[in-house]
Amino acid sequence: MKPREKGWLKEYLEFRKELLKDLTTETKRKASHPEYSLYRVIQPTGLMYGQVVGDINIPESEHWNERDRMKILLAESLLSSSLLFQEKPIKTPEELSGIFLKTLESISNFYNNIFPELSIPTKTLFGRKKTVMELAERILDKRIEHTNAFEGNFWASFFHNTLLFLDVFIFGQWIHTNADKVVADFFRYEREELRFSVVKVIASAAHANKEIAYEEKKLLEYFLQSTDLSHERKRQAIQIFEDGIAVEDINLPSENSWILKKFFLEVAILTLWADKKVEQSELDYLKSFCHYLNFSEEDLENSMIAIEGFVLEHWSQLEHLQNKQDYHEVSEQFIKRIAKIAERNKGRLVKEIHEHEDVMNLLRKARSNELTLDEKEKMRQELIQMLKTLPTFVIIALPQKFLTLPILLKILPRNLFAEGVNTDAS
Structure with missing residues (x-):
């Protein structure tokens, strides 16, 4: 094809x-x-x-x-x-x-x-x-x-092409309407309003620590180049970015859908990632933004997991991002977040293990023998499938390539396998 x-x-x-x-x-x-x-x-x-x-x-x-x-x-x-x-x-x-x-x-x-x-x-x-x-x-x-x-420039691609998501979102509404002129006029207006809302979210997040980094200034430049905003709207965008905008003044539509709010939250998170570190003041901002979106701190944690997992899975392809984030730091943070979820759901995971005879057999074998490469891979796949049964991962995709067997054994609670595991996975 x-x-x-x-x-x-x-x-x-x-x-x-x-x-x-x-x-x-x-x-x-x-x-x-x-x-x-x-x-x-x-x-x-x-x-x-x-x-x-x-x-x-x-x-x-x-x-x-x-x-x-x-x-x-x-x-x-x-x-x-x-x-x-x-x-x-x-x-x-x-x-x-x-x-x-x-x-x-x-x-x-x-x-x-x-x-x-x-x-x-x-x-x-x-x-x-x-x-x-x-x-x-x-x-x-x-x-x-x-x-x-x-190609290769994460931030330029992000703000030029992320608007394709808004196409998908608006299309999801469009297909349930009778497309007359009034409806078409409404959706054209919504298209412009939502694109401008992205500008306001970027500006608000960029001012979270009261200091606009060079990288964050470039974000606005990238974004304005990608939109068809009118001259007046572009002027407003530049002004908003220079002055900043409070969360409560962003004025996102009150009837926002869950996935649209998720999109705005993850735009804000990635904006804060642009200058390498997410400081405490920026984390406080994200919590405030979540409250504004009627999201909980768990929603924020899930979005952080989703973004970190995506980045780790495709690290080698995101060349420009490698200059801004430290792989070890991102991976350790991601592992800690997943480990917390696994610990909270230990009872469910224990039940899953005991219901999977293949895993139990591999665990028994691992006590006295080293597993073969095929057996290690089978165990890895089975453990990922078990993690997928947890409520968090019904919505969030897990990074398949990143989750090696050694990493999975770091994520899962230490006493999860009652009889111990000796996979020599490294």
């Missing part, structure tokens, strides 16, 4: 059909709120942070450039948003195909109405009416052409 060639969208849907269908099952629909499920789909990909480093399990994807990957992630996020909010489970291939076509039509209508600068004709030069697939493919091509490529 080649995202730069015509027909890529049809190939993508065919390849991803089973994975996308899985989002609509009765079990998945009842497991958690659709917004939690959407966060779990989008956050590990990096789309919320303007990154395209998440794993894309499609043949030849290692040969794609940044925009190819971004296009596929945007298409998958828009389709996932539509499927997760389906009222009924999809039972047949025909129903799934019908939902795909309806969603693709909604994608075309959405961008044509809300992003008039991307609008495309519905007919060819020879008067043939374009198919739903052709229209959706071309408009997604154009949307990605309007982004900026900054």
Whole structure:
């Protein structure tokens, strides 16, 4: 599959059909709120942070450039948003195909109405009416052409391309409305307001320690370059950034969804990360911001875990970020956070271990023999699956590659394995 060639969208849907269908099952629909499920789909990909480093399990994807990957992630996020909010489970291939076509039509209508600068004709030069697939493919091509490529520069990519998340969020609202002119006008207004809200969140977070670092000043520059704000709005943004803005004056919409509030919180966290350290005054700011969003400190902790886990999983790909954060410091902080959650849920984990015969057998063997590489890998995978049963990790994805067996044994409570473990994992 080649995202730069015509027909890529049809190939993508065919390849991803089973994975996308899985989002609509009765079990998945009842497991958690659709917004939690959407966060779990989008956050590990990096789309919320303007990154395209998440794993894309499609043949030849290692040969794609940044925009190819971004296009596929945007298409998958828009389709996932539509499927997760389906009222009924999809039972047949025909129903799934019908939902795909309806969603693709909604994608075309959405961008044509809300992003008039991307609008495309519905007919060819020879008067043939374009198919739903052709229209959706071309408009997604154009949307990605309007982004900026900054391979290797985390912060530039973050503030140029993180706005794609707002596309997905607004689209999730759009598909449940009758798209008349009044509705389209509302969503165009919301698009501008939400983009400006990101500016205010950045400014507010940057002033948290009463000192604007050079890196934080660059963030505004990156962001303003990426938006289509009017001259007056850009002037206001610069003023807000120079003066700062109190949390209570940000005036985010009062009916914010959970995933949108999560996005704003994680924008604030990453803004504070820009100058290397998160100081106590900045942590106090984040707690205040959480209170403003009606989030608890547990929500803040979960977002810190989500961001740290994402960064650790893709450390080698986030070259620019390596200059700003210390890998050891980030990993130790992440391990401490996960260890606290594991300790709080020790009873559940003990129960899980005793219900998994494979793990128990490996533990028994490890008491007297060194495990083979295959056995260590099996144990690693089993322990990760057990962690995934904890409520926190129903929503937050765990960094699979980062969680080696030695790290897992540091995370899990020391007395979790009553009979002891000698895996010689290092």
